[in-house]
Amino acid sequence: MEQRIKKLEQILLNDRFANHNDIHLVSIGKGEAIAEMTVTENHLNGVNIIQGGALFTLADFAFAAASNSHGRIAVAANATINFFKGVSSGKLTAKAKEHSSGKTLATYIVDITDEEGNKIALFNGTAFLKGEY
Amino acid sequence: MEQRIKKLEQILLNDRFANHNDIHLVSIGKGEAIAEMTVTENHLNGVNIIQGGALFTLADFAFAAASNSHGRIAVAANATINFFKGVSSGKLTAKAKEHSSGKTLATYIVDITDEEGNKIALFNGTAFLKGEY
Amino acid sequence: MEQRIKKLEQILLNDRFANHNDIHLVSIGKGEAIAEMTVTENHLNGVNIIQGGALFTLADFAFAAASNSHGRIAVAANATINFFKGVSSGKLTAKAKEHSSGKTLATYIVDITDEEGNKIALFNGTAFLKGEY
Amino acid sequence: MEQRIKKLEQILLNDRFANHNDIHLVSIGKGEAIAEMTVTENHLNGVNIIQGGALFTLADFAFAAASNSHGRIAVAANATINFFKGVSSGKLTAKAKEHSSGKTLATYIVDITDEEGNKIALFNGTAFLKGEY
Secondary structure: OHHHHHHHHHHHHOOHHHHHOOEEEEEEEOOEEEEEEEOOHHHEOOOOOEOHHHHHHHHHHHHHHHHOOOOEEEEEEEEEEEEOOOOOOOEEEEEEEEEEEOOOEEEEEEEEEOOOOOEEEEEEEEEEEEEEO | OHHHHHHHHHHHHOOHHHHHOOEEEEEEEOOEEEEEEEOOHHHEOOOOOEOHHHHHHHHHHHHHHHHOOOOEEEEEEEEEEEEOOOOOOOEEEEEEEEEEEOOOEEEEEEEEEOOOOOEEEEEEEEEEEEEEO | OHHHHHHHHHHHHOOHHHHHOOEEEEEEEOOEEEEEEEOOHHHEOOOOOEOHHHHHHHHHHHHHHHHOOOOEEEEEEEEEEEEOOOOOOOEEEEEEEEEEEOOOEEEEEEEEEOOOOOEEEEEEEEEEEEEEO | OHHHHHHHHHHHHOOHHHHHOOEEEEEEEOOEEEEEEEOOHHHEOOOOOEOHHHHHHHHHHHHHHHHOOOOEEEEEEEEEEEEOOOOOOOEEEEEEEEEEEOOOEEEEEEEEEOOOOOEEEEEEEEEEEEEEO
16 A cells, blocks of 8 residues: 555656645545645735635645545546635645545545635545556 | 726736636637637646646636626636546637526536547536626 | 337336426437426425426436437436526426537536526536446 | 424425425434435336436435525525435435535535445535525
């Protein structure tokens, strides 16, 4: 398992879109992962609120880490995101957890909260499971 | 109307997250908008495929443009995205169209295609409508 | 093809949940299908509006017909539905169309309208494709 | 509060679509509710598996109970459902819990499990909050 997680971490460290947008992996476990992002001006939309795409990317990155943690390549098939609260600064944390996993599809829930624990967004993603990596 | 669209364009030009990720507005009409993005290394994930968050952001930006085109402030409440095809280069176009609009909620569909017209992703977003801007 | 569609029609005619709720198949084509339902008291919720589950079932039935029309068994993996307008009577029509189809996943959009063409609900379903039937 | 819950229970008991499909309310609390359904032939599709619409209806009924439990009229705006496992018999339980609630929108998660605790479906619904009832 450890070998596999290290390989996965290398892949995630090579995520240029996450890097370009200051999204960092905090931890990976079996079927779960945590990522974080400190909101800067680069994440804001035209009315100075975090862009929905920045929140989605943070959640999606945690989802990718968690869904690939079992040693099989997992590719996002679809996802739904609910936005609760507009923020303009501070550190956001995305916690991804496996809800259910079958032979070829697995469902993950990602909760995004701010430093005070306020719910910022909820992400529900379905991954398609391929062969081992 | 023209005055309003100009004001909206100013707001969209000020979207720092879209700018930082090379997403550009092509056009805005009543209840519709087109945005595009040329895929660069900055958009790729750890296995050299476009990151889901980059596709979501492109779609969300077109959705924001279309949903705000009527003169009322529209804020994303939630969205679903389906991913069809992984790409690593080329220009992607997102076309947003209003499907239905009520007193306080409106639904938009955004189609992302590549230069050959292949379907890359489908986005379905619900906006919450506030006062005029 | 015709043989296959006939076999599929037999399966759909045997859908006891659709039958029990007065949902009928109108037509099946390649990647598309139409179903309808005349709203009766049995479809209403506690405040005399059509229950969301009745609308979902109508859409899901059209989606099942369309997604199975290619000769491969298609099973719903997930779906999103947007509700636009509460109705209490009249005939509703659900039109399902394939948006995109890959090796193992296919996405369908189903539009539900009333007799005046008002948009009642929008359904977006992802089917998992198995072997031939 | 008790008075309000009684009024809500009356409304839910009057849900003809739930009644017609043997879906029953088990309990309502503040922001949560439980409903159940024993699968009979009437819930099956053409290949003898529970119809997706029956699962959606069970989840939607629990969602309606939970989202209306605060004394404000809550109407479903949209919902996403993930299907995990096809069942043909047995008792299914849907547990709805509030995830987040704002001024006008609230998000609920509904988990459907069978008697052995297997995950059958996951529902994520957004309610639009109106005036008091």
